[in-house]
Amino acid sequence: MSNPFRLAGLSPLVTIGGSLVAALAVLENAITPEEAWEAVSVDDRWQFEQWGADAEAQTAMENRRRDFLAAARFLDLLS
Numbered sequence: 001m002s003n004p005f006r007l008a009g010l011s012p013l014v015t016i017g018g019s020l021v022a023a024l025a026v027l028e029n030a031i032t033p034e035e036a037w038e039a040v041s042v043d044d045r046w047q048f049e050q051w052g053a054d055a056e057a058q059t060a061m062e063n064r065r066r067d068f069l070a071a072a073r074f075l076d077l078l079s
Contacts, residue, residue: 003078005078006027006075006078008074009027009071009072009074009075009078010023010024010027010071010075011071012067012068012070012071013026013027013036013068013071013072013075016040016064016067016068016071017036017037017040017041017068018040019036019039019040022036022039022040023036026072026075027075033068033069033072033073034069036068036072037065037068037069040068041061041064041065044057044061048061
């Protein structure tokens with residue numbers, strides 16, 4: 001992991017997803033970025049199901065998903 005570009009791509013995955021394990025799984029191609037997103041966003045989705053989603057929260061989650069997948073794409077382009 002000495003490549004600074006890989007580290008730069010990994011950082012937002014960890015920050016946005018809140019999971020180093022999920023980020024490393026994406027980095028090592030053990031799971032797809034979409035599968036990782038489903039795993040790291042399970043609490044948010046559960047909250048939406050329980051209490052409903054307001055427009056602001058929904059937009060914030062969509063933005064986080066977009067950024068998460070963009071970081072994963074950046075890592076993919078490096079390989």
